[in-house]
Amino acid sequence: MTDDNRPSEMSFKTALDILTHFHIVLKLIKVYEANNLGFMERLRDFWAALNEGFKTEDKIQIQLRQDSFFVNKIRLKFNIANYIVYKSVIEEFLARQIGTLTLFPDMTEDELVRFIVFLSRRDLAKGFSFERTDEELHAGSFPDVQLKKLPKEEHIDISEKSAIPIYILGVHHLKDLFESQQKSMNIHLTRRWIQSLINHLMSHEAFLIGLTNIKNFQEYTLNHSVNVCILSLALGRRLGLTRPELIQLGISACLHDVGKFDIPNEILDKPGKLEPEERAVMEKHSHIGAGKLARRKATEEIPDAAVQVAMEHHIKPGMSGYPKYARRKKMSLFSQIVKVIDYYDAITTKRVYRPKTFTPEEALKLMQKNCAEEFEPLLFKAFVQMMGVYPVGTLAAMNSGEVGIVVENNPLAAFAYRPMVKLITDQMGRKIDGPVIDMAEQDPQTKKFKRTIVKALDPEKYNIQVTDYLMATVQ
Ligand SMILES: [Fe+2]
Ligand SMILES: [Fe+2]
Numbered sequence: 001m002t003d004d005n006r007p008s009e010m011s012f013k014t015a016l017d018i019l020t021h022f023h024i025v026l027k028l029i030k031v032y033e034a035n036n037l038g039f040m041e042r043l044r045d046f047w048a049a050l051n052e053g054f055k056t057e058d059k060i061q062i063q064l065r066q067d068s069f070f071v072n073k074i075r076l077k078f079n080i081a082n083y084i085v086y087k088s089v090i091e092e093f094l095a096r097q098i099g100t101l102t103l104f105p106d107m108t109e110d111e112l113v114r115f116i117v118f119l120s121r122r123d124l125a126k127g128f129s130f131e132r133t134d135e136e137l138h139a140g141s142f143p144d145v146q147l148k149k150l151p152k153e154e155h156i157d158i159s160e161k162s163a164i165p166i167y168i169l170g171v172h173h174l175k176d177l178f179e180s181q182q183k184s185m186n187i188h189l190t191r192r193w194i195q196s197l198i199n200h201l202m203s204h205e206a207f208l209i210g211l212t213n214i215k216n217f218q219e220y221t222l223n224h225s226v227n228v229c230i231l232s233l234a235l236g237r238r239l240g241l242t243r244p245e246l247i248q249l250g251i252s253a254c255l256h257d258v259g260k261f262d263i264p265n266e267i268l269d270k271p272g273k274l275e276p277e278e279r280a281v282m283e284k285h286s287h288i289g290a291g292k293l294a295r296r297k298a299t300e301e302i303p304d305a306a307v308q309v310a311m312e313h314h315i316k317p318g319m320s321g322y323p324k325y326a327r328r329k330k331m332s333l334f335s336q337i338v339k340v341i342d343y344y345d346a347i348t349t350k351r352v353y354r355p356k357t358f359t360p361e362e363a364l365k366l367m368q369k370n371c372a373e374e375f376e377p378l379l380f381k382a383f384v385q386m387m388g389v390y391p392v393g394t395l396a397a398m399n400s401g402e403v404g405i406v407v408e409n410n411p412l413a414a415f416a417y418r419p420m421v422k423l424i425t426d427q428m429g430r431k432i433d434g435p436v437i438d439m440a441e442q443d444p445q446t447k448k449f450k451r452t453i454v455k456a457l458d459p460e461k462y463n464i465q466v467t468d469y470l471m472a473t474v475q
Helices: 012-029 037-054 083-096 109-120 130-139 160-182 187-211 220-238 243-254 258-262 276-300 304-312 333-347 360-374 377-387 466-472
Strands: 060-065 068-071 074-077 098-103 145-149 395-398 403-408 420-425 436-438 453-457
Touching (some): 012 068, 012 083, 012 109, 037 060, 037 109, 083 098, 160 220, 187 243, 187 466, 243 304, 360 377
Antiparallel strands (some): 420 436
């Protein structure tokens, strides 16, 4: 018997090798048959890494715990940079609610191949819950494999830490979804992903809004679609939409720019201004997207709302903008929501063709200026209230000489200028991993505020990755 408290003798490298090769074979099996030479070659790498582990261990245990994998006792933390290395493993574990996978040394190479095939199989009609997976595992005779369910508290955990993989999972899911457009779109998974987002929003809205400061993490449209989805859901929740309505809004927001995949990259990424004929092609993305979704509506459970949002998200309240929409007099509520959010995320993202990238605070000011023409005023007001004067992620200079990043707004309107701020430099400008400060805090003797934000700074000028700091607040 193994003593579970015994420290692992496995090296960090072996643990990393096991997880990396596991990811690679899971990825390859989605594309190749199990007898493909390329797949078999990589499977042997995985097999070799496992055997290296078995030299010191009497079992290999891969465990998912929120922001890390543990291979036996060795922690392999995932973050934006290395997420891709573990992506397939994270996806399989989350999709099947697997918490721990244990492999025993009697396992043969043949059993390992069968197990990889088993794990990657998708039978969406039947669903793939943990119970079903475990039941089928027993029926499929895998004597040297054991699965344990993701503990409930981890599974439904709504801590901030698990928002990070959910964000990244969203980007990758949308990538798969958009790439598979020619065949079929797996809206079932999109729906599940949106449900987790809604759960997270319930108690960690500020953190999720903070994550939308992640820009250009992968292709622009993917990253943008995830941000638009998160912010639309947050606004929809504040407007009192029901859960089923939020799910429809979320799907619609994810798919609003699906038509862009049919627009040539030379036009999408053209530095500088588009020529009139190029602009006309670009503007077709609304029509193309709506048409695409309308054709798939019946077979793939795409809501009517998604077709409308794809069509209407560039139309202004007076029905100007594009496309010209002669028959309707008013856009749908979801289209109006996505319009506000889409505009905000677009102008706060650096793009080759945009002369200026706005900080969150500047973006709100510009939007305020253009509000009458561009947005439905009440919706815009709710958006401003949600984002606060200094939206989460704002880099703020204080009268104390310190610099910090806004991590949460103050819910009291009277204290809108006094959010919670994580200090990142001291008064001398030296970088620090400072505490989170409540800007509403007063000196008990003088009754004066201890600190006040004097201005918002441009993170790019200071070479600061705001999201790195936001994520660090939950380490
Ligand atoms: Fe668009
Ligand atoms: Fe967009």
